[in-house]
Amino acid sequence: MRVGFNYRTFIGAVILVVFLLFPFFLDSYFIHLVITILLLCYMGACWNIIGGYGGQVMLCQGVFYAIGAYTSSLLLVRLGVTPWVGMFVGAVIAAIFGFLLGFFFFRYELRSHYFAVGTLAVGAVVRVVFSNWDFVESTKGIIIPISEDSLYYFQFSTKAMYYYIMLAMVVMIVLVTYYVNRSKLGIYLNAIRENEDAADSLGINRRKYKTIAIVLASFFTAFAGSFTAQYLLYIHPEQYVNLNLSIEALCAAIVGGRATVFGPILGGFIFGSAAEAARVYVGATYVGSHLIVNGIIIIIIIVYLPRGLQPVLGRFAGYVSTRIRERKGVGGGNVAA
Amino acid sequence: MSLLEVKSVSKSFKGLSALSNVDADINEGEIVGLIGPNGAGKTTLFNVITGFIPPDSGQIILRGEDIVDLKPYQICQRGLVRTFQIVKPFLDLTVLENVLAGAYNSVNDKKEATDIALEVLEFVGMTHRKNDLARILTIAELKNLELVRALSTKPSICLVDEAMSGLNPKEVDDMLETINRVRTERKITVLIIEHTMRAIMNVSDHIIVLDHGEKIAMGTPAEVTSNPKVIEAYLGEELES
Numbered sequence: 105m106r107v108g109f110n111y112r113t114f115i116g117a118v119i120l121v122v123f124l125l126f127p128f129f130l131d132s133y134f135i136h137l138v139i140t141i142l143l144l145c146y147m148g149a150c151w152n153i154i155g156g157y158g159g160q161v162m163l164c165q166g167v168f169y170a171i172g173a174y175t176s177s178l179l180l181v182r183l184g185v186t187p188w189v190g191m192f193v194g195a196v197i198a199a200i201f202g203f204l205l206g207f208f209f210f211r212y213e214l215r216s217h218y219f220a221v222g223t224l225a226v227g228a229v230v231r232v233v234f235s236n237w238d239f240v241e242s243t244k245g246i247i248i249p250i251s252e253d254s255l256y257y258f259q260f261s262t263k264a265m266y267y268y269i270m271l272a273m274v275v276m277i278v279l280v281t282y283y284v285n286r287s288k289l290g291i292y293l294n295a296i297r298e299n300e301d302a303a304d305s306l307g308i309n310r311r312k313y314k315t316i317a318i319v320l321a322s323f324f325t326a327f328a329g330s331f332t333a334q335y336l337l338y339i340h341p342e343q344y345v346n347l348n349l350s351i352e353a354l355c356a357a358i359v360g361g362r363a364t365v366f367g368p369i370l371g372g373f374i375f376g377s378a379a380e381a382a383r384v385y386v387g388a389t390y391v392g393s394h395l396i397v398n399g400i401i402i403i404i405i406i407v408y409l410p411r412g413l414q415p416v417l418g419r420f421a422g423y424v425s426t427r428i429r430e431r432k433g434v435g436g437g438n439v440a441a
Numbered sequence: 442m443s444l445l446e447v448k449s450v451s452k453s454f455k456g457l458s459a460l461s462n463v464d465a466d467i468n469e470g471e472i473v474g475l476i477g478p479n480g481a482g483k484t485t486l487f488n489v490i491t492g493f494i495p496p497d498s499g500q501i502i503l504r505g506e507d508i509v510d511l512k513p514y515q516i517c518q519r520g521l522v523r524t525f526q527i528v529k530p531f532l533d534l535t536v537l538e539n540v541l542a543g544a545y546n547s548v549n550d551k552k553e554a555t556d557i558a559l560e561v562l563e564f565v566g567m568t569h570r571k572n573d574l575a576r577i578l579t580i581a582e583l584k585n586l587e588l589v590r591a592l593s594t595k596p597s598i599c600l601v602d603e604a605m606s607g608l609n610p611k612e613v614d615d616m617l618e619t620i621n622r623v624r625t626e627r628k629i630t631v632l633i634i635e636h637t638m639r640a641i642m643n644v645s646d647h648i649i650v651l652d653h654g655e656k657i658a659m660g661t662p663a664e665v666t667s668n669p670k671v672i673e674a675y676l677g678e679e680l681e682s
Contacts, residue, residue: 288545288554295542298531305491305525307517307546307594411533 111425123271127264135263137380139335142270145372146328147349148356149277153284154321155354156362158314159297161220163350164205164227168198168322170234170344172329177246177339180257187258191330195323202322206315215300227347234341245340248333258334266335273331274369277324281365284320293317294363355398359405361412370414375401444469444630445490445521445598450499452482452489452654459485460496460654467598472624472631474645474662476638478674481651483634484526487600491523492516503598517546520597524587524604526634530575536562537571539586543593561593564627565619581612585619592623598630599623605637613637617644642666650674 127135147165154162175197176190185193205226214222235243251257260266284290292313295303303310333339352375353368360371378401382394409416447465451458459482467473475483488494490501492513501509508516522543531539540558548554562568565585570578575586584604591599601620605613617640623629635641641648641662648665650658652674658665665671 286551288549288551291538291541291545294534294538295531298533299529301493301513302525302529302531302590303542304493304513305517305523305529306543306590307514307522308542309512309514 141376147353148368157293169329172326173333176330198326361414477651546594
C-alpha cells in the first residue's frame, strides 16, 4: 500500500467531525431525532454480533435492554448510586442472563428457527414478569426524579450532552465490532452462521463461540437501556421489554448489511430516518401507515440486496478509489475489500 | 502402534443395522481406502469415527485415547479431521476466510493463521482464488476447498469422503495426485471413501471393504480384488468385463 494519503481514514475523520459538530447546527427536535437514530444504530450493532456474525436470530434484545434500564434506575432511585456505575452493573447482570440463555439454548442445540422462537418466548415471559413484579414497580413504572444539570446523576439540561454520550457509545460498539470482525471470534462466528456441521468438523466449539457472542451482545445492549432510562427519565415494562425493539435493531443490521462493521450504523440511519420521515409526513394523516413504509423498505432490501447496503457501497468506494489512483498515475493494484 | 483403531463398532438405526462389529486398523503414513456398494455403511462409519453419530457399542481409539464420547470439534482438535461427501463450504465467505476457519484450530494469532491458510492454498494451487467467494467456485474447486480446509487444521489423519465424485477424469487425476502429496509432503495419514475404482486402487496401500455394515475383506488392492467374497458382493461384474 502506498504511504501517504489514506482515503478511508480521511473520510472517517470527516464523518466524525460532522457528527461532532451536529449539535451546533441542529435544533432540539433534530438532535433528539439523531439520538434516537444513533440508539437504533447501536442496538443494531449489538444484535449484529450474535445475529449478523453468528447467524442466531435473537429476538429478546429488549430483555437485555430492560435489564440495563431497570438496574441503573433502581440503583439510582433506591440507593442513590450514580447511573455511571449502575449501567456497568446492569451490563454485567445482562451478560450473566445472556450467558445462561446461551448455556441452555445452545446446550440443547436450538438452531435457527428454534433459537428465534425460543428467544421470542423468553422476551414474552420476561415482559410478563416485569409487568407483575412489585420489586421493579410492575406496571406503575419507575420515574427518575429530575435533578439539576449533574454529571453524577447523568442528567443534563441540554440534549447535546446526551447526543455526545450516545455518539461515544456508537463509536465504542463500532470498535468492538471491528475487533470481532478481524479476530478469530469473527471468522468462527461467520463459519457457524454459514454451516454449523462444517464448523464443528473444523474444530470450532460452536457452543462456546455462540455463547461468547450472545454475552457480548447482551452486555453492550444493557448500556443502551441505561442510557434511554436516563434520557427519558421514565421506565415502563411495555416500552422496554418490547419485541419491536428487537425487530427494529434486527432491521437496521439487515438493511445496512449483517456481519459487517458499519452495516448496522448505515442501516440504522437509513431505516431510522425513513421511519421518522414516514411517521411525520404520512403517519400524521393515516395513523400507523409509516409502519407499512418500513415494511416496504425491508422487503425491497431483502429481495434485491440480501446482504444489505454496506457491501454495495464498499464496492462502489473501492471502484472510486481505484479510479482516483489511476488518474494520479499510481500503480493501482487490487483494492482490499 | 496404529494411529487409529476401530474396535467392534456397531450402529443401527431403528433396528436397521448400519454397522455391525466393524474393526479397522490404520497405521501412520498409510492411505487406506474404504469401499463398498451403496448403503454399505461407509459414510456412517465416518460419522461415527468423527463424533457426528454416537455408536451403539465399540471403541474408537486415536493414538491410544478412546474418542467415542468426544464431540466432533474435540476430535478435530486431537488431529482427526474429515471432509464431507456433499461439500459444505461457507458460501458467503471468501476462499481465504473458509480456510482461515480451519487454520485457527492450531493457532490464535491472525497473522499465523493467515500464513497457514495461504500455505495450504498454495499446496493445492488455489492461491489465485483466495479473495473469491466460495459461492462462485466450480465443483472441482469446491472439492479442493473442502480438502484444503480440512488440511488447514493441521491434522495427523484426514478422512476424505468421496472427494472425486462428480469430477471429470482430468480432475480425478489431479485430486489423486493431491491426495498422494498429502501423504508424502505433509505426512498426513488418509482414510478415503471412493467409488471410482481406478482411483482408489491406484492410491491406497490397504483397502477395507464394507458390505451391509460388515467388514468383508481387508488387504492390499490386489488381495482385495481377488477375494471371492468381494467379487461376489461388489466387484464381480467389473472384473469379468
